[in-house]
Amino acid sequence: MIFNNPKGAPELACDECGCRWVDRISGTCYECGAPVSAEAQAEFVRALAAFADDRRRTVPDLLS
DSSP, X not given: OEEEOTTSOEEEOOTTTOOSOEETTTTEETTTOOBOOHHHHXXXXXXXXXXXXXXXXXXXXXXX
């Protein structure tokens, strides 16, 4: 499960209990211990990339 935090960034959550405390090393939820699927983790990576692309387009480059 992926949702956006108040700043608009994606966050990965457990599909079983909705907890946002996911151990990405072991691929399990800290709260209920349910495995987080490789598909959900890949979807999260895609959501992060899309968020980063959007930020690059909408936030002025402060270093230039």
